[in-house]
Amino acid sequence: DTGVSQDPRHKITKRGQNVTFRCDPISEHNRLYWYRQTLGQGPEFLTYFQNEAQLEKSRLLSDRFSAERPKGSFSTLEIQRTEQGDSAMYLCASSLAPQGFIEAFFGQGTRLTVV
């Protein structure tokens, strides 16, 4: 399978707990993005990496959120002290740049439910 892979697919956690999600991009892609999607909304940008460098963070990414891409391959997104408002689908995408603008390919997402 050469697509974007996310793990886990589903996560239920209690409020206040920490959670970590993993994303494995398409192997030759140097850009990796995290988005969040809530019910009835389109995906909202959180952050992106080019190789291992985190180049942009949305104001949606509070200090409870941290993302890493230590070797420029897979990435992790950690949410500390989860809140019910963090319940959403977390989507990872990857693309190859610069080669013009190449469309981003999305994984299947991790659905987080905070209870």
Next chain:
Amino acid sequence: DQQVKQNSPSLSVQEGRISILNCDYTNSMFDYFLWYKKYPAEGPTFLISISSIKDKNEDGRFTVFLNKSAKHLSLHIVPSQPGDSAVYFCAASAGTASKLTFGTGTRLQVTL
């Protein structure tokens, strides 16, 4: 503020007819536009894109039209097929910025 708007939350079309999905944007810096299709429990799948230097791009049954003066784009699917039933998201990007700004989506149902 919603920079990319899809004002029709749903659309129902008969099989074989044309589906037209609309999208409006407010940010004049957007210069690349994309359509994604999303099935339940899956991530969005890229469908078709258009650069601001063009006003039309075709790929098989899918055509995207861009009207820059009106800040409007549309996706035409013809003929529509039941497998096209999904949520369609319009997305836009500004220059070399990597992030995509998405609309809220339009749920298309193609009926027999």
